[in-house]
Amino acid sequence: MDEYQRVLTSECSNHVNEDVNLKGWVHRVRHLRKVSFLILKDRSGFIQCVLESKIAKMKITNESAVEISGKVVSTNQQENGVEIHVDNIKMLSYAAPIPFEVNNDEIEANLDTILNHRVLSMRNPKVQSIFRIQSKIVESFQEYLRNKGFTQIFTPKLTSQGAEGGANVFSLPYFGKEAYLAQSPQFYKQKMVAAGYERVFEVAPVFRAEEHNSSRHLNEYTSMDVEVGFIEGYEELMKLENQLLIHIFEKVKLACANELKLLNIELPELKEFPQLTLQEAQQILKEQFEKTSPDGDLDREGEKLISQYIEKKYLTPFVFITNYPTRKRPMYTMLNQNNTELTDSFDLIYKGVEITSGGQRIHDYQQLIKSLASKGLDLDNFKSYTDLFRFGFPPHGGFAIGLERLTAQMLNINNVREATAFPRDCDRLTP
Amino acid sequence: MDEYQRVLTSECSNHVNEDVNLKGWVHRVRHLRKVSFLILKDRSGFIQCVLESKIAKMKITNESAVEISGKVVSTNQQENGVEIHVDNIKMLSYAAPIPFEVNNDEIEANLDTILNHRVLSMRNPKVQSIFRIQSKIVESFQEYLRNKGFTQIFTPKLTSQGAEGGANVFSLPYFGKEAYLAQSPQFYKQKMVAAGYERVFEVAPVFRAEEHNSSRHLNEYTSMDVEVGFIEGYEELMKLENQLLIHIFEKVKLACANELKLLNIELPELKEFPQLTLQEAQQILKEQFEKTSPDGDLDREGEKLISQYIEKKYLTPFVFITNYPTRKRPMYTMLNQNNTELTDSFDLIYKGVEITSGGQRIHDYQQLIKSLASKGLDLDNFKSYTDLFRFGFPPHGGFAIGLERLTAQMLNINNVREATAFPRDCDRLTP
Numbered sequence: 001m002d003e004y005q006r007v008l009t010s011e012c013s014n015h016v017n018e019d020v021n022l023k024g025w026v027h028r029v030r031h032l033r034k035v036s037f038l039i040l041k042d043r044s045g046f047i048q049c050v051l052e053s054k055i056a057k058m059k060i061t062n063e064s065a066v067e068i069s070g071k072v073v074s075t076n077q078q079e080n081g082v083e084i085h086v087d088n089i090k091m092l093s094y095a096a097p098i099p100f101e102v103n104n105d106e107i108e109a110n111l112d113t114i115l116n117h118r119v120l121s122m123r124n125p126k127v128q129s130i131f132r133i134q135s136k137i138v139e140s141f142q143e144y145l146r147n148k149g150f151t152q153i154f155t156p157k158l159t160s161q162g163a164e165g166g167a168n169v170f171s172l173p174y175f176g177k178e179a180y181l182a183q184s185p186q187f188y189k190q191k192m193v194a195a196g197y198e199r200v201f202e203v204a205p206v207f208r209a210e211e212h213n214s215s216r217h218l219n220e221y222t223s224m225d226v227e228v229g230f231i232e233g234y235e236e237l238m239k240l241e242n243q244l245l246i247h248i249f250e251k252v253k254l255a256c257a258n259e260l261k262l263l264n265i266e267l268p269e270l271k272e273f274p275q276l277t278l279q280e281a282q283q284i285l286k287e288q289f290e291k292t293s294p295d296g297d298l299d300r301e302g303e304k305l306i307s308q309y310i311e312k313k314y315l316t317p318f319v320f321i322t323n324y325p326t327r328k329r330p331m332y333t334m335l336n337q338n339n340t341e342l343t344d345s346f347d348l349i350y351k352g353v354e355i356t357s358g359g360q361r362i363h364d365y366q367q368l369i370k371s372l373a374s375k376g377l378d379l380d381n382f383k384s385y386t387d388l389f390r391f392g393f394p395p396h397g398g399f400a401i402g403l404e405r406l407t408a409q410m411l412n413i414n415n416v417r418e419a420t421a422f423p424r425d426c427d428r429l430t431p
Numbered sequence: 432m433d434e435y436q437r438v439l440t441s442e443c444s445n446h447v448n449e450d451v452n453l454k455g456w457v458h459r460v461r462h463l464r465k466v467s468f469l470i471l472k473d474r475s476g477f478i479q480c481v482l483e484s485k486i487a488k489m490k491i492t493n494e495s496a497v498e499i500s501g502k503v504v505s506t507n508q509q510e511n512g513v514e515i516h517v518d519n520i521k522m523l524s525y526a527a528p529i530p531f532e533v534n535n536d537e538i539e540a541n542l543d544t545i546l547n548h549r550v551l552s553m554r555n556p557k558v559q560s561i562f563r564i565q566s567k568i569v570e571s572f573q574e575y576l577r578n579k580g581f582t583q584i585f586t587p588k589l590t591s592q593g594a595e596g597g598a599n600v601f602s603l604p605y606f607g608k609e610a611y612l613a614q615s616p617q618f619y620k621q622k623m624v625a626a627g628y629e630r631v632f633e634v635a636p637v638f639r640a641e642e643h644n645s646s647r648h649l650n651e652y653t654s655m656d657v658e659v660g661f662i663e664g665y666e667e668l669m670k671l672e673n674q675l676l677i678h679i680f681e682k683v684k685l686a687c688a689n690e691l692k693l694l695n696i697e698l699p700e701l702k703e704f705p706q707l708t709l710q711e712a713q714q715i716l717k718e719q720f721e722k723t724s725p726d727g728d729l730d731r732e733g734e735k736l737i738s739q740y741i742e743k744k745y746l747t748p749f750v751f752i753t754n755y756p757t758r759k760r761p762m763y764t765m766l767n768q769n770n771t772e773l774t775d776s777f778d779l780i781y782k783g784v785e786i787t788s789g790g791q792r793i794h795d796y797q798q799l800i801k802s803l804a805s806k807g808l809d810l811d812n813f814k815s816y817t818d819l820f821r822f823g824f825p826p827h828g829g830f831a832i833g834l835e836r837l838t839a840q841m842l843n844i845n846n847v848r849e850a851t852a853f854p855r856d857c858d859r860l861t862p
Binding site for chain 1 (some may be wrong): 584622
């Protein structure tokens with residue numbers, strides 16, 4: 001795409017004393033007696049434009065889309081060292097008065113207003129930054145895995161059964177049958193490993209019909225799924241996720257320095273994440289915080305406290321919790337060799353919020369059948385899954401990272417909806 | 432992820448006279464009197480393993496997952512110059528007799544059998560190659576656009592209305608409301624342009640409740656969507672798509688040389704794609720092939736014939752068809768300045784199949800309202816869309832490429848289901 005005419009605001013300092021053509025939105029305009037100052041924003045940044053004589057009187061509203069031609073002039077009044085002396089402004093698309101102020105440092109409106117007017121709220125530079133960073137997270141996730149021999153997969157979201165069986169599944173009529181929306185690509189990513197790809201990832205929406213509205217739950221979210229064949233054990237998966245997150249943090253730091261600065265976020269240098277067994281974590285909570293945990297799990301408060309403890313002790317916001325009890329994990333989870341009451345599974349907690357579940361999966365047909373039976377599940381319902389394990393299913397495992405949660409935690413966003421372009425919850429199906 | 436023990440089959444030639452540890456599947460095993468030859472496959476390729484004495488008698492079935500340790504030995508009998516003299520084989524996962532032969536050059540089974548046993552059919556090297564190439568198509572699509580300043584977006588698949596209004600939409604109950612599955616991210620990608628990102632792309636599933644089963648339709652497919660703000664006209668979009676496809680072809684050629692060779696595909700050197708207005712295309716069909724086209728469109732036969740004509744005349748498998756009539760395009764399509772009966776829209780035909788629809792969109796509020804009214808659409812139903820155009824919506828447009836169709840056409844696959852890992856149609860919701 002040639003844009004022989006257009007120069008980005010961030011490129012102006014390379015065009016001093018030249019005539020340029022800029023396009024973007026009016027971030028702010030200030031009329032003095034004989035001169036007006038207009039801040040133009042485009043996808044690359046901001047620039048001050050100086051309007052004199054007739055043009056200074058032009059009726060221009062904030063957030064209008066405009067094309068500006070003028071001369072780039074050096075100035076020491078501006079951070080980027082240049083401003084535009086405007087010859088002409090062409091109105092591309094006039095903006096009516098906007099319902100709330102988006103160009104202050106922070107939007108002073110409640111979350112519902114921000115989400116209802118998503119296009120306008122994203123014009124705020126801080127809000128805008130969130131989804132630039134999100135895009136970079138996904139880019140670096142994919143980049144790291146591709147360099148490690150992973151294949152990107154695309155698996156169906158319309159399925160004939162829920163992956164975990166039963167609850168929290170959206171269903172819909174499908175040509176005389178009943179279809180379900182995928183809660184996760186769990187079975188499909190396992191299938192792609194067994195199909196010979198060995199190492200696969202997927203970045204795609206998943207759907208959870210959970211009725212509770214909380215600041216960290218969505219009914220539709222983006223799952224970054226990873227599955228790896230021929231592993232030696234689940235420790236390998238934690239190591240992979242650790243390295244992957246180190247890569248993501250480094251890339252985001254480099255590529256989104258401006259966005260992070262704007263959001264006042266300093267990302268830490270990540271090293272090896274500490275690990276605690278669930279039992280150890282529960283004991284620490286009891287001893288250090290007099291906190292009792294629910295059977296075989298941590299609750300939200302527990303996740304927060306254990307994160308605080310780890311942050312203090314190891315100076316890192318991440319901690320793996322491992323070896324959840326067999327009765328609390330799905331039927332496909334690999335049992336621990338030393339204690340079959342426990343599983344070779346893990347969660348990853350980041351700043352007090354679980355952003356990953358993962359683990360090794362059962363690959364032995366007989367063991368899988370036994371596991372299904374011990375969970376009281378009907379073997380017939382899982383036949384199309386279990387049958388595959390008769391044809392050389394290698395040892396394997398994986399994990400999934402919730403993109404919106406990772407974004408929110410990284411940027412100290414309290415409600416995951418703010419890290420979602422167009423969030424879906426029990427009360428929200430628009431815009 | 433360290434794999435200090437494991438060496439890939441493709442790496443063996445770097446380890447001559449060393450002991451290595453390999454993991455993979457038994458592609459084929461041939462027992463002679465005192466020796467057995469086993470072809471091992473992993474994600475990187477194939478290697479011959481020589482089994483002598485006791486190991487030669489081991490019961491090994493095709494498609495079992497195994498771990499093999501042995502010595503890498505030079506040989507001029509093998510294409511890669513090495514083979515493995517095996518010390519030990521560990522059975523990781525035993526394969527029962529498979530229901531059809533997957534290790535011949537072609538799978539001799541009908542499409543239903545191939546799709547019903549997807550994991551096994553993908554073990555066939557040719558079938559396996561299809562989805563490696565598909566992954567590379569997406570990688571290079573994303574790479575090209577990111578380098579051009581595009582942001583990757585993630586928009587909801589659960590919506591409160593169909594983007595085009597009405598037909599062919601799946602619907603489902605959603606917490607007391609009715610939700611629809613997105614037929615395309617059309618409105619959302621436009622919104623993200625207007626939100627300030629200017630240039631966005633999305634790679635995500637879309638859902639079409641179309642009842643007809645054809646060799647090129649799916650009820651769920653992967654749409655590679657692109658939307659660009661501040662364009663001068665729709666020609667810019669065609670140029671972008673042209674350059675994008677040149678990049679994709681070059682990258683696939685480089686990275687998937689083995690896969691293409693296996694599939695006997697030679698990808699052409701792409702240049703500038705020819706363009707025909709719809710009217711010109713229809714006239715050529717009439718004059719050259721005595722073929723009448725449906726009103727304001729090409730039918731399937733017409734797309735094939737025009738592709739043949741272009742291939743012969745310009746030696747390229749691609750052709751843009753432009754300026755579809757206003758009455759045949761969605762309400763958001765920009766009208767042509769010189770003739771408002773026509774639109775600034777295009778389709779891209781590749782080897783006789785449409786793989787893209789695109790065009791400039793209306794960005795002027797009044798013009799949009801007029802367009803809705805002229806289509807007889809109820810303004811109230813589109814208020815949440817049209818209202819956005821009051822707040823500085825810049826000139827913009829875009830296109831979408833169907834990933835499975837592009838893959839199928841590139842690889843001379845007749846039925847798009849074969850270019851889909853787990854296809855969904857009116858009769859198929861499994862595996």
